[in-house]
Amino acid sequence: MVDFGIQIKDLKLKNPVTTASGTFGFGEEFTDFMDLNKLGGIFVKGLTLKHREGNPYPRMAETPSGMLNAVGLQNKGVDYFINTIYPNIKDFDTEIIPNVNGSTIEDYVEVTEKLNEIEGIHSIELNISCPNVKEGGMAFGVSCPSAIAVTEAVRKAYDKTLIVKLSPNVTDITEIAKGVESVGADAVSLVNTFLAMAIDANTRKPLLSTITGGLSGPAIKPIALRMVWQVFNAVQIPVIGMCGIMNATDAIEFILAGSTVIQIGTANFIDPQISVKIIEGIELYCKQQNVDAVSDLIGAMVTK
Amino acid sequence: MKRIQDFKFKEYKWLNYQNYILTLKTTDTIAEIKPGNFAELKIPNAPDVFLRRPLSVLDVDHDENTISFYVKIIGKGTEKLGKLRGGDKVNVIYPLGNSFSINGTNKALLVGGGSGIAPFILLGRELKQKGVEITFLIGARTKEDVLLTNEFKKLGDVLVTTEDGTMGQTGLVTHHSVFSEEFQFDKIYTCGPDPMMKAIAEIAVEKGVDCEASLENMMACGFGACLCCVVETHGGNKCVCTEGPVFNTKDLAW
Numbered sequence: 125m126v127d128f129g130i131q132i133k134d135l136k137l138k139n140p141v142t143t144a145s146g147t148f149g150f151g152e153e154f155t156d157f158m159d160l161n162k163l164g165g166i167f168v169k170g171l172t173l174k175h176r177e178g179n180p181y182p183r184m185a186e187t188p189s190g191m192l193n194a195v196g197l198q199n200k201g202v203d204y205f206i207n208t209i210y211p212n213i214k215d216f217d218t219e220i221i222p223n224v225n226g227s228t229i230e231d232y233v234e235v236t237e238k239l240n241e242i243e244g245i246h247s248i249e250l251n252i253s254c255p256n257v258k259e260g261g262m263a264f265g266v267s268c269p270s271a272i273a274v275t276e277a278v279r280k281a282y283d284k285t286l287i288v289k290l291s292p293n294v295t296d297i298t299e300i301a302k303g304v305e306s307v308g309a310d311a312v313s314l315v316n317t318f319l320a321m322a323i324d325a326n327t328r329k330p331l332l333s334t335i336t337g338g339l340s341g342p343a344i345k346p347i348a349l350r351m352v353w354q355v356f357n358a359v360q361i362p363v364i365g366m367c368g369i370m371n372a373t374d375a376i377e378f379i380l381a382g383s384t385v386i387q388i389g390t391a392n393f394i395d396p397q398i399s400v401k402i403i404e405g406i407e408l409y410c411k412q413q414n415v416d417a418v419s420d421l422i423g424a425m426v427t428k
Numbered sequence: 429m430k431r432i433q434d435f436k437f438k439e440y441k442w443l444n445y446q447n448y449i450l451t452l453k454t455t456d457t458i459a460e461i462k463p464g465n466f467a468e469l470k471i472p473n474a475p476d477v478f479l480r481r482p483l484s485v486l487d488v489d490h491d492e493n494t495i496s497f498y499v500k501i502i503g504k505g506t507e508k509l510g511k512l513r514g515g516d517k518v519n520v521i522y523p524l525g526n527s528f529s530i531n532g533t534n535k536a537l538l539v540g541g542g543s544g545i546a547p548f549i550l551l552g553r554e555l556k557q558k559g560v561e562i563t564f565l566i567g568a569r570t571k572e573d574v575l576l577t578n579e580f581k582k583l584g585d586v587l588v589t590t591e592d593g594t595m596g597q598t599g600l601v602t603h604h605s606v607f608s609e610e611f612q613f614d615k616i617y618t619c620g621p622d623p624m625m626k627a628i629a630e631i632a633v634e635k636g637v638d639c640e641a642s643l644e645n646m647m648a649c650g651f652g653a654c655l656c657c658v659v660e661t662h663g664g665n666k667c668v669c670t671e672g673p674v675f676n677t678k679d680l681a682w
Contacts, residue, residue: 149653156430156651157521169655177665184648184656186479191648195655198665341478393649394470394480396521397432 126410127417130164130385132362133310135247135285137164137219137385140418141375141403144366144389145170145223145249145289146195150209151216157396162403165219167249167313167387168205171239173231175201179256185322185331190341190368191390192320194334196256197225202235206242214244223249223289227260229277236281246284250275250309253291253316255338262316265291268303279308287364290314290355292344297351298358305359313364313387314355315348340390342368349381356382356423370398372405379406382423430651431459432521437512438494443575447543448510449486451496452518458495461488462527463551464642464674467497468650470519474508480521481505482650482669484546484619484642495520498576500543524650525673528640533560533615538584539601539628541567544620545576547642551617552583563587563613567601567624570594602627611635618642622682629677639677643668 128139142165148154151166160166178198185192199205205222213220222239226232232250239248252265252274264270275288288304290297292315301312317338322331345368352365365383369375370391378386391398410418435452442448468480486498501507512518528551536555538548545566555562562584568574571594580586588596589604597604601624613635618628619642632639645668647657652670659668660681666672 146655147653153652157432178655178658180660181658181665182646182656183658184646184654186477188476189478191479193648193654193656198655198658390648393654394478395432395519396649396651396653 126407126415127419128407130419132247132287132384133285135165135219135221139164139403139406140379140383140385141399141406142167142219142221142364142385142387143392143399144387145251147389147392150205151213151220154392154396158400161217162400163218164385165221166213167221167223169199170197170223170225170251170254171199171202171205171235172197172225173202173235175199175204180333182331182333183337185337187320187322187339188343190339190343192322192332192337192339193317194256194332194337196334197254197261202238206238210242219247220245221247221249221287223251224278225251225254225257225261227257229274231260232274233277233281236278240282240284247287248282248284249287249289249313250278251289251316253289255291255293255317255319255336256334262291262293262319265300265316266294268299271300272303272307275304275309276307285310287311287313289316291316292347292351292367293319298354301355301359305361309361311362311364311384312355312359313366315351315367318344318347340367342370342374344368345374349377352378352383353381353425369402372402372409375402375406376409376421379418379421380423380425384419384422429459430521430524432519435495435518435520437514437516437518440510444572446501447575448499449496450499450509450512451494452520453492453494455493458488458490458493459523461485461495461523461550463554464525464527464547465523466525466650466673467495467520467522468524469497469509471505471508472512472516472518474505477505477508479648480650481509482524482647485522485550486546487549495522498543498546521650525669526671528617528642528674530554530558530560533558535561535613536615536617537563537565537606537613539565539567539616539618539620539624541601541620541624544618544624544642544644547619548617549576549579552580556583563606565589565601565604565606567620568595600624600627602631607631611637613637616640625677626682629680632677640674641677641680642673643675644673
């Protein structure tokens with residue numbers, strides 16, 4: 125029997141497989157296809173203080189081995205989540221982890237304070253890396269002083285496990301990771317999407333209404349893997365790795381590079397059962413490799 | 429309840445160089461499919477096609493356990509889907525989306541352009557079963573692109589417009605004389621390119637009849653997770669995959 129358990133401060137996961145914010149709705153969208161109780165956790169769709177309509181259509185474009193999105197944090201606001209959505213999903217035997225967004229530090233803090241009151245929620249993911257909003261979002265995550273400022277403010281407002289989601293659109297991601305660690309982040313999750321674009325040569329128009337958007341999928345997996353490994357070596361807090369994980373082998377690579385937990389993202393759109401298949405695949409790998417605890421694999425890349 | 433299910437390739441019926449009917453078969457049962465529902469197909473043998481492709485269900489046979497799709501080749505996904513071989517497995521997520529509303533309709537006009545005719549077989553069959561009188565109005569560029577008319581004739585009257593005048597009346601569907609004569613219909617259903625559906629929706633307002641349109645927005649998932657396929661409505665952005673694809677045109681802010 126492989127020990128699959130993971131703990132990051134208050135957050136206890138039955139296994140290291142979670143789903144990435146913005147790719148799994150609030151979990152309810154997947155109940156026809158899979159058993160949510162099998163997941164380590166669900167990072168639910170990004171929340172803001174007030175309702176947001178998101179960006180105009182078109183918001184999506186398929187690219188080689190990936191996709192661009194420019195959804196722009198469409199959501200009904202944190203109060204709607206707490207009052208209407210959370211009661212429907214709170215009884216699943218998995219960790220529900222809200223993803224917190226804001227245009228200002230005050231917004232982030234206010235959303236956080238509301239979530240801090242909810243007993244069943246043991247962790248939040250502070251999103252300072254959304255590339256698709258005009259104000260806030262990634263702007264906080266691409267400079268060290270602003271990443272530190274927002275993390276510090278949210279840390280004061282939140283008692284439980286604070287995860288900070290980092291942007292890859294920076295010169296040195298380890299500097300941001302070290303910065304947020306220094307003001308009390310309990311973990312970092314990386315990476316959010318890469319700022320990117322696509323053009324239709326025939327019409328000469330951009331494929332997204334916002335011109336630029338966020339690239340996800342296996343196209344950028346090797347870059348994400350490199351960033352996870354760099355951050356793992358730069359900080360003491362756990363790293364949650366993601367970007368382009370399409371199967372159990374990809375997930376294991378992220379764990380070997382230093383991920384304590386992994387998030388499945390874009391792959392959920394193509395195979396809504398993929399997260400369960402990845403859990404089974406990691407278990408099989410551990411048995412084949414005689415690994416007793418999945419935590420033994422964290423950062424266990426062999427370099428000699 | 430939505431299913432994710434493996435099917436085997438059964439056969440193609442090529443309608444012309446660009447359009448085909450793909451039939452898939454399963455040894456399992458097929459879930460109930462309502463007119464307007466669609467499916468998301470994983471394209472086999474196509475590693476360069478990253479996402480699934482959403483397609484309207486053309487027909488379903490619960491005795492034979494077959495499901496068929498009308499496909500127009502518009503890119504690499506629909507091209508690769510046209511090159512399956514015997515034994516190829518196709519993974520399908522279905523039934524997705526809402527369906528056309530039928531109650532209260534007595535005399536229906538179904539206006540389709542291009543691949544927009546796909547949901548009209550199932551819709552026409554259900555309308556006929558409910559005793560609704562049906563007229564199809566099919567628009568195409570030229571005669572060779574007017575497809576499936578024999579199937580539609582089994583269900584109702586068929587009117588045609590072609591842009592080059594090689595079949596039916598000349599011009600766009602909106603130019604058809606059915607709109608200039610005394611209007612006898614109490615419901616319009618439309619599916620096709622957005623400009624066509626918008627024009628039909630305007631005519632519906634003029635004639636004072638209800639109009640439902642089935643939209644074809646690009647989507648990554650098909651079941652409400654990605655929030656990419658939104659259409660602007662008077663009640664805000666709505667997902668075409670879960671709150672559509674069928675919308676009453678009076679609700680759309682287009």
